[in-house]
Amino acid sequence: MCVRQSPDGRAVIHFxxxxxxxxxxxLLFVGWxxxxxxxxxxxxxxxxRPLDGIRADLALGPVEAAHRIGEGLLLLAPLGVLLPMAGGRLLxxxxxxxxxxxxAGALISMAIELAQTGVPGQVVDVDSLLLNTTGVALAHLLVVPMSRARLRRGNRAGAGDLTRLVNERPMSRGEAPQGSTPTISRVGIAP
Structure with missing residues (x-):
């Protein structure tokens, strides 16, 4: 989760x-x-039959094949970034x-394909499931690890500055250093 400290100390979760x-x-746009x-x-x-549609697209020529295969790859590709972003985990x-x-991308793509069975003019295509899932994986691999590393570095730097400011604050008059927290030793139970 990406947490940024505001000046008054409240945590702001924005990502x-x-x-x-x-x-x-x-998802609303894809559904529509x-x-x-x-x-x-x-x-x-x-x-x-897996890859039959891709073979048919390749037979149409390189430009048309790139257009059709690119559409399949790009339709759900943003989920590769948006799902981890919505999860909010950095570590x-x-x-x-x-x-x-x-x-999750494969399940969403499968749900779309199953829902298309009842929609007039829409045809089920197993290759779109493969292309959509591949697009999600590629987007995730290209963006998420690098973004998380950058956000972790930013959080460490921000947390380090905040920790330093808290630890280096001047003591007011009459305030003594408190030391460590007292602990109670364990006492065995008598028979």
Whole structure:
């Protein structure tokens, strides 16, 4: 979680709130884009064989293939950044974060594909599930580890400054150093 100290000492959590709002906005946009009925004169059959749709896109030529494959990669790619941002964790294993984010992206993509079965003009395509999940993984790998490292460095520097200021504050008159906290030794129970 990214916490910034304000001058009066209150903690302000801003990245997590922004992540949640951006995540909701992106999911609403994706839902509108992928689940609206289309008025088409004819429809292709559902693609349930992995990589068949990608092969068909590649057969259309490099420009059209790049356009179609790029659309599949970019549709859910922002989730690779927004899901960890909404989670708000800074101190987490990079591999665990990647696994959680990719799994959530795959589940969201699968939910979209299953919801498309009841929408007129929309066709289920297993390759879009693969491309969407790959896009989430690539966005996460390209942005999140570097961003977390930078935020951790910023938090350490800010926390260090705050700690130094607290520890170096001058004592007022009549205030004595307090020393360590007293402890009570353990006493055994008598028989």
């Amino acid at each position: 997590r709130a922004a992540g949640v709002l951006l995540l909701l906005a992106h 884009l992928t689940l609206r009925p289309l008025d088409v004169p004819w429809m292709t059959a559902a693609n349930l 987490v294993s990079p591999w665990a974060s990647l696994a959680r984010t990719v799994a």
